[in-house]
Amino acid sequence: MMPSDETPLLELQDLTKTFGTGETATQVLKGLNLTLQKGGMIALLGASGSGKSTLLNILGTLLRPTSGGFTMLGQNLFTANDATLTDFRNRHIGFVFQLHNLLPDFTALENVIFPSAVRDGVERPAARRRGAELLDIVGLSDRINFRATKLSGGQKQRVAVARALMNNPDLILADEPTGNLDSKSAQQVMDLITRVNKSENTAFLISTHDEDIAAQCTSRIEIRDGRIS
Amino acid sequence: MRYGLKVALRHLTSNLSQTGLLVFGVAVAVFIFIFMSALIGGLADLMVNRTLGGLAHVTIKVEDKALPLLKTDSEARVLVARQKSTRDTTGIQDAMPLLPVIDQVPGVAVSSAQITGGAVLIRGERVRQVSVTGLAPDRVTAIIPFERYLHTGRLSLEGDGILIGAILANDMNLSVESPVTLRTDQGNTAILRVSGIFSSGVGQLDTASAYLDIRTARNLFDMPNAVSRIELKLTDLYDAETVAARIVATTGLDAEPWTATAQQLYEGLRAQSDTGLILKSFALLTIVIGVASSLMLTTYRRRPEIGIMRAMGASQNFILFVFVSQGAIIGLFGGLIGAGLGVAILTPLTPIGEVRSGQLPIDVAQGSIGLAIALTMIGATLAAILPARAASRIDPVEAIGQ
Incomplete structure (x- = not known):
């Protein structure tokens, strides 16, 4: 089914996630219901251990839910196999992690075009052009051929945002994207996210502890004890 | 998959320094493999061609035939007790047309x-x-390499x-051009001229053997049509038993491989070849391990x-392709460098023909170089499969450490 403009970005129905089995089983998500529309910029708040990261990993199709409904762009991802999820992730989802974000042996440009190259099996010239444009948008056009290890923390996060945008995803999941940055770099990254969200109409779901960051988002979701409150 | 190769090469x-060390280690193992092949091949050549001088790989002859009995007219039975002769007197009849076959x-x-x-x-007294x-x-040089042994004169x-x-x-x-008288057991005599003197290092050849034109020998030994035997050299001396069987099937003559006449040498060479095989297997095992x-460690280090x-x-x-390719690339470069x-x-080492005692008889041509490279590539690729599978099954959530 082709997603129409009215199709919500994602829908969760009574979603649960349990780690372990038997006596040691721990239920982290206890029945979430959530619908997100395209193009939003949503802050995901919650204390440590509330289930924030687990939810983010499930939405990123890196982790499978235990039960419930999970649909994105009209596609049922609860039953999909690994190959389908990998392809879906590549085309529709971008990530910005807190740590270990870039491939250290690759340049800034090579990191940005990775999602396209791994899909096509080759680094196309068109991809290199788009990668360079994206690096320009994040203000790093003078760092295109720098190895990832030669970039500062803030620069790495901006490269990560550019990479997340590479395949024109519908949703970018950012897990504490500014958690490791000083306040100036953090604000640069947030400004960039806000700008991209408006210009590209890409939805962002930003997991954070920081009220300042949450305040810059258009809406917020709070998780408490495995439930949306 | 071009992109996968790029990622593999980048890793x-x-x-x-780590990759260089690993490739160097593989190269050393490949060198040992080639060295062992060249040495075992060279040793076999040396033992066969030198220690035993001109040993034929297959010898064709006919069994000694019983002389026909005179026909008896009566119906009486004739019982004969006949001792087997130790010499084949008849030889191979009409052998010359057989040779092209x-x-x-x-x-x-x-x-x-x-x-x-x-x-x-006979010379004087x-x-x-x-x-x-x-x-x-x-x-002349078909079986015994006289060209190597010739001391003075011509062949x-x-x-x-x-x-x-x-x-x-x-x-x-006697020296070259000296006349000498030869008298055969049959009683025929000829005066011959020494054309060449050789030194093979093999006692029997150097002290009590003489070689002459087969046409002269025909007259001296009263064999106008027959030859005593046909000796063969083969392209692969370990093929002797198969070729002997083929010759028996083709000609109906008795063909004896050298493995039957020189059993001990054959067993020695086999043992030597087996030892080489074991050492070569260890070299390959070293590559695989x-x-x-190394790739296990790399996989672990690159988890994030x-x-x-x-x-x-x-x-x-x-992911599987990226890591298996790394094994294959290491194997290829290690193999080529080795x-x-x-x-x-x-x-540059001494050729087999000129090896003196104390030197190693090494024949690079028998170094199995192509095989060494191919086996190394296959071995390294197979060795990479286990780490590559582990890498492909890494849980991204755990690896990123979120």
Whole structure:
């Protein structure tokens, strides 16, 4: 089914996630219901251990839910196999992690075009052009051929945002994207996210502890004890 | 998959000292493999061609035949007790037309029809018993490498030429062009001229053997049509039993492989070859273990990166390909460098023909260089599969450590 403009970005129905089995089983998500529309910029708040990261990993199709409904762009991802999820992730989802974000042996440009190259099996010239444009948008056009290890923390996060945008995803999941940055770099990254969200109409779901960051988002979701409150 | 190769190469070049060390280790193992192959092959050549002088790989002869009995007119029965002769007197009849047929048998490198017999050499007061072999003048060096052994004179046997060993020549005070009388067991005599003197280092050849033109030998040993035996050299000496069987099937003659006449040498060579095989297997095992353990470590060290790649949409097969390629690339370069080392180090060594005692008889041509490279690539690729599978199954959530 082709997603129409009215199709919500994602829908969760009574979603649960349990780690372990038997006596040691721990239920982290206890029945979430959530619908997100395209193009939003949503802050995901919650204390440590509330289930924030687990939810983010499930939405990123890196982790499978235990039960419930999970649909994105009209596609049922609860039953999909690994190959389908990998392809879906590549085309529709971008990530910005807190740590270990870039491939250290690759340049800034090579990191940005990775999602396209791994899909096509080759680094196309068109991809290199788009990668360079994206690096320009994040203000790093003078760092295109720098190895990832030669970039500062803030620069790495901006490269990560550019990479997340590479395949024109519908949703970018950012897990504490500014958690490791000083306040100036953090604000640069947030400004960039806000700008991209408006210009590209890409939805962002930003997991954070920081009220300042949450305040810059258009809406917020709070998780408490495995439930949306 | 071009992109997968790029990622693999980037991983390998990002830590050049580690990759260099690993490739060097593989190259050393490949060098040992080639060295062992060249040494075992060279040793076998040396033992066969030198220790035993001119040993034929296959000898064709006929069994001694019982003489026909005189026919009895009466109906009486005749009982005969006959002792088997120790010499084949009849020889192979009409052998010359057979030679082109034998030369065509697969595996045969060269054939040499020979007439053999006992005789004495006489010069003045000195008389020496010799075993005489008549050879075709154009195939003098077919079986025994006289070209290597020749001391003085020429190898030409045309007409009255005779080739004798150095110890015999010294003993009888003969030099090149000296005349000498040869009297066969049959009582025929000829005056011959020494055309060449050889020194093979093999006692029997140097002290009591004489070689002459097969046409001269025909008259001296009363064998106008027959030859005593046909000796063969093969392209592969370990093929002797198969080729002998083919010759028996083709000609109906009795063909004996050298493995039957020189059982001990054969067993020695086999043991040597088996030892080489074990050592070569260990060299390959070293490659497999080295590559596998190194890639295991790499996989572990790159867990976060593998997690990121998976999150960016790299499939499990892509990760598998990246790490298996690394094994294959290490195998390819290690194999090529090891082969280059082998050729560079082993080629200048003394050729087999000139090896003195204390030197290693190494024949680079028998170094199995192509096989070494191919086996190394296969071994390194297989060694990479286990780490690569582990890498492809890494859970991205755990690896990224969120």
